Amino acid sequence: MSQVKIFILEDDTTLNETLVEFLEDREFLVESSYDGYDAENRLYENRYDLLILDVNVPNLDGFSLLKSIRDFGVKTPVIFLTARDNIKDIQEGFSVGAEDYIKKPFVLEELLIRIEAILKRHNKSSDILEIGKNAFFNKNIGEIVIDNKSYKLSNKESKLLELFLTTGEDILSHEFIFNEIWDYDETPSDSSLRTYIKNLRKILGKDSIESIKKRGYRYIRK
Numbered sequence: 001m002s003q004v005k006i007f008i009l010e011d012d013t014t015l016n017e018t019l020v021e022f023l024e025d026r027e028f029l030v031e032s033s034y035d036g037y038d039a040e041n042r043l044y045e046n047r048y049d050l051l052i053l054d055v056n057v058p059n060l061d062g063f064s065l066l067k068s069i070r071d072f073g074v075k076t077p078v079i080f081l082t083a084r085d086n087i088k089d090i091q092e093g094f095s096v097g098a099e100d101y102i103k104k105p106f107v108l109e110e111l112l113i114r115i116e117a118i119l120k121r122h123n124k125s126s127d128i129l130e131i132g133k134n135a136f137f138n139k140n141i142g143e144i145v146i147d148n149k150s151y152k153l154s155n156k157e158s159k160l161l162e163l164f165l166t167t168g169e170d171i172l173s174h175e176f177i178f179n180e181i182w183d184y185d186e187t188p189s190d191s192s193l194r195t196y197i198k199n200l201r202k203i204l205g206k207d208s209i210e211s212i213k214k215r216g217y218r219y220i221r222k
Contacts, residue, residue, distance in 0.1 A: 003027060003028060003029045004028050004029065004049045004050065004119060005028070005029040005030075005031070005047075005048045005049050005050075005141045005143075006023055006028050006029070006030050006031075006048060006049065006050045006051070006052060006115070007030075007031050007032070007033075007039070007042070007043065007046075007048040007050075007051050007052070008020065008023075008030065008031070008032040008033070008051075008052045008053075009032070009033050009034075009036065009039040009051070009052070009053045009054055009057055009062060009065070010032065010034070010052070010054045010057070010081065011034045011035070011054060011056075011057040011058055012054075013034070016032050016034060018108075019032070019052070019108075019111075020032050022108050022112075023112075023115075026112065031046075031048075034057070034058070035057065035058045035059055035060075036057045036058060036059045036060025036061060036062070036064070036065050037058075037059040037060050039053075039057075039060070039065060040060055040065055040068055040069065043065075043069050043074060043076075044069070044072060044074075044155070045154070045155060046141070046142065046152075046155075047074075047076070047139075047140055047141040047142040047143075047155070047158065048076055048140075048141055049076065049077075049119065049122075049140055049141060050076065050077055050078075050079070050115060050118060050119065051076050051077070051078045051079070052078075052079045052081055052111075053065060053066065053078055053079070053080055053081065054080075054081055054082055055080060055082040055084050055089070055093075056082065056083070056084065062080060062082065063092055063093065063096050066078055066096045066097055066098065067096050067097075070096065070097045073183075076140070077099040077118050077122055078097065078098045078099055078100075079098065079099060079100045079101070079102060079111075079114060079115070079118070080093045080098050080100070080101045080102065081102050081104065081106070081111070082101075082102075082103070082104060083103070083104040085103040099118050099121075100114050100118065102114065129162075129165050129166075131144070131165065131204070132146075132204075134146065134147045134148075135147075135204075137161060137162075137165065139158065139161075139162045139165075142154070142155065142157070142158030144161075144203055144204070146203070151203045153199075153200075154196070154199075156181055156182075156192075156196050157196045157199055157200060159180070159181040160177065160181055160193075160196050160197075160200065161200060163177065163180055163181065164209070164217075164219035165219070170218060171212050171215050171216050171217070171218045172216045172217050172218070172219075173215060173216040174190060174193065174216055176216070177193060177216070177217075178193075197209055197211075197217060207220060208220055
C-alpha cells in the first residue's frame with residue numbers, strides 16, 4: 001500500500017531541505033518547490049495527501065495558491081507554515097481553506113504531530129481502493145500499486161479510474177464521462193478519452209476495460 005505523499009512549498013532553501021529530509025526519514029514521500037507558480041502547476045497535475053505551504057514565496061503567494069487550487073477542485077488538506085502571524089493573516093489562512101496554521105519559528109516534532117493529526121482526521125485509508133489481488137488505487141494521489149510496483153496516473157486518468165470504481169453504473173457513456181471528468185472550460189474529445197483508456201489498460205491489463213459499441217465503456221472487476 002502506498003505511503004503518504006506530502007508536497008512542500010518553501011522558498012528558504014535550508015528550511016526546504018530540512019523539512020524534506022525530516023519527513024523522508026519518517027517514511028513520507030516528499031516533493032517540494034521554491035516558487036508559487038511552479039507549485040501551482042504541479043498541484044494541478046499531481047495529487048498529494050497533504051500540502052505544507054509557506055505564504056511569502058516568489059511569484060504567487062501561498063494564500064493565492066490555495067484559493068487557485070481550491071477553485072480547481074483540489075481538496076487536499078493544507079498546513080500553512082509562515083512568519084506572518086498577525087490575526088488577519090491567520091484568519092485569511094483559514095478562510096481560504098487551510099486545516100492548520102503554524103507560525104515560524106517552530107519545532108519539527110510539532111509539525112509532525114499536526115501532520116499526523118490531520119491525516120488521522122482525513123482517514124487516508126479511505127482513499128485507497130482495492131482493485132484486485134495485491135493491487136490498489138490511491139485516489140487521493142492518483143497512484144496504482146500492483147505487487148508493490150507503483151504507476152502514476154495523470155489527473156484525468158485518475159478521475160476516470162475512480163469513476164469506474166465508485167459509480168453504480170455498469171456502462172459509462174462518453175457523455176457521462178465527459179461531464180464528470182472534464183471541467184466546464186475544457187473541450188472533451190473522443191480521442192483524448194481513448195488515450196486515457198489505453199493508458200489504463202496498459203497498467204491494469206488489456207481486458208480490464210471493455211468497449212461497448214455506441215454505448216461507452218465498462219470496467220471489468222476481477
